Amino acid sequence: MIVGIDSYPGAPLFGCVNDAKDVASCLSLEQYDFDSKLLLNGQATRSNIRRHLHELAYGEEEGGTLLFYFAGHGQVLGQGGHLVTHDGEMYDPGISLGDMAQIMESASNNFDHVVTILDCCHSGSAYSWTNSRPLQAGDIEREVPAVNESRCILAACRPEEEAEERRGRGIFTDALTSAMLGDAVNWDGNITLLGIYEYVTAALSSEIQTPVFKGDIAGTVVLGSGFPKREGPPIDRSELAQNLAKAHHLVDQYHYLQLTELSERNVRLQQGSKTCSIELEPVVNWFEETEKALPDLRRNSDWINLVARVREFRKNLADISVGEQTRFGRVIRHLGHGGYGHVWELEGDGGKRYAMKVFHGNELDDEVKVRRFANGYNNMRKLEHPYIVRVHEMLAAPYGFLMDSIPGDNLRKAYIDRGDPESVLQLMIDICETVQHAHSQQVRHRDIKPENIIAEYNGDGRLAPYLTDFDLAYHETNRTVTTNIGVGGVINYAAPEQLFEPNARTARSETVDVFSLAQLMFFVITGRDPSGENFTKNVEILTHDLASWVDDRAAATLINLYKSSTSKQPSERPQTVVDFVSELRRAESVIQIASGTDQIPEGDLCRRIGHLYAGINHYSATEGECRMNSRSGQVEIVARIKNITPRGTASMELECAVTDKIPVPSLKSGRSARDSINIRLDKVVARLPGVQRHAGNKGAYQVFFTINDVTLNVTGVNRVTDIISAAVAGIEQW
Known part of the structure; x- marks a missing residue:
């Protein structure tokens, strides 16, 4: 639980809410994956905090x-220390330290570890109640009994001076979030909690008394895992001086270069931006590699100032204009912008087109957002799918990445033939x-909306949707859509938990995307x-528009799917996209045979399965067999009829094999990889009733x-395509 209070009546603070949001953002990273409850200002009453x-x-x-984190006033009344809640009064400040220790x-009887982090270093502007004084380190030492690794506390208190802030944040939590990142x-x-304590203590040694720390002196409480491992030994003085000298030289050298190349607009457009980008890229890389090898540099004030200057250089390069020559080609147009940056189209050598996404330069000091942007690039890079925009490389100067340019418009601007229900549903299925x-x-x-889907008509007249923008993290949705709300009201595509409980685990589940897809x-x-x-009005509009479709059964299926998928309770929605698309296929199959009977001739069964799963021109079929690939091209699928029973039903065999497009070689040769897939399948x-799995004997899986x-009807076709979808999902989860 995360608490931050600024708006104290009569004694306001100015960094605690930002601190609390930063801590919540850190804990929501995949390396932590906490399910966090955030209470800010008026929400942080005594009863509300105690209840949670x-x-x-x-x-x-x-x-x-x-983990319980509190940023706000700390006060001692009589002999008892208190965390001052938003509704604190003279003789009832809020949560007592004794009560907190008891909780x-x-x-600790239920949890392996109970961690309390208190940032109460705000005494300079504290209340001047009778018989009260600001909370001090000794109060916490006295009132919170000795604990072990199961109950730990990390706290900062300043008994005299007013708490210093940096960029609207407290210095303790500023160091805390740097440690957590x-x-x-x-x-x-x-x-580990001990590692955080040691880092914060070293970072604040000249500015704040040593924070209180109790419990886990062995470093056994792991809060986050999966970070790049620390490299390099502690830095000695001579090595520090050597690296600082080189850093000063690189920064000064580039400073004079940009004065020449970026000051005049014409020079910048023709060559200056390109020249500076080429020169700054290795400088940024050197700073990052040196920090990685010598992490203690991050605690040196001279180094911090030099890094800030480099950040300013990168900010200047992010200010791109049409006509500007870059390392990868000339900027020919602005494609769009979002919460993380602007996208520009470039024309390179030989007329080849690229798209370059450039991070907002004025937010380079937002470490959480910078990390999210990099995560977005990494996510796109590891996804091998023909309908996911392919990225090429990460850029340091300006900070961004290069990706394929798709010639179509986003889905909001693209032409969709809404008079053809089958093509509409096929688009959604894709x-x-x-x-x-x-x-x-x-x-x-977590940010599916028309603007993040690029649509292009391919050779067979089918509208191909390309998914992009994986960098918009769920907890940033509110900020992002606020800045874009004039562009079609994109806030309406975000699930309620993204907006109102952005740090809860449900805001990171598949059901968030299910809501957005609906x-x-x-x-x-x-x-x-x-x-x-x-949503009642939405259903009315949807019902009205679906009335013109050829079959009311398909309309009913889609309306029910919409209702369930937009439930405010994530647990009431379809739990996977496979479940969601199954209903879309059910509606599509009904439309396909709307002009005739539900019954399907034996000789037409395989063709109908191929048409429903792969779409027109994307399968080959005979009377008894159908061949096709999964959408990603990573799984080859063969559906064949084995026999027709006396009851008039078919016994079918489904064959699935990986292709050379699957990016994990071990799936073709590694026993453990195959066993893992078999367990999932x-x-x-x-x-799935009436289905059995049998091993194959090909060299590939x-x-x-x-x-x-x-x-032999629509229900049977739907059943087989659902099984195909489930099997493909299990195989492609490498």
């Missing part, structure tokens, strides 16, 4: 780590299967943005499924 703490301490959850002790990483790639591929790689998009389906069908609040099969009692 009691629910956590005495609830049913067991194991893991409970910690009780919570990786500066305190150990040689195992972990962030989008869903692309999102499902990302989910199979543990990537949640809102996107509304847009694709109606051509209008859905309301983010009045067995879990899938367990949920191969698997067979027997599907019994396939009815």
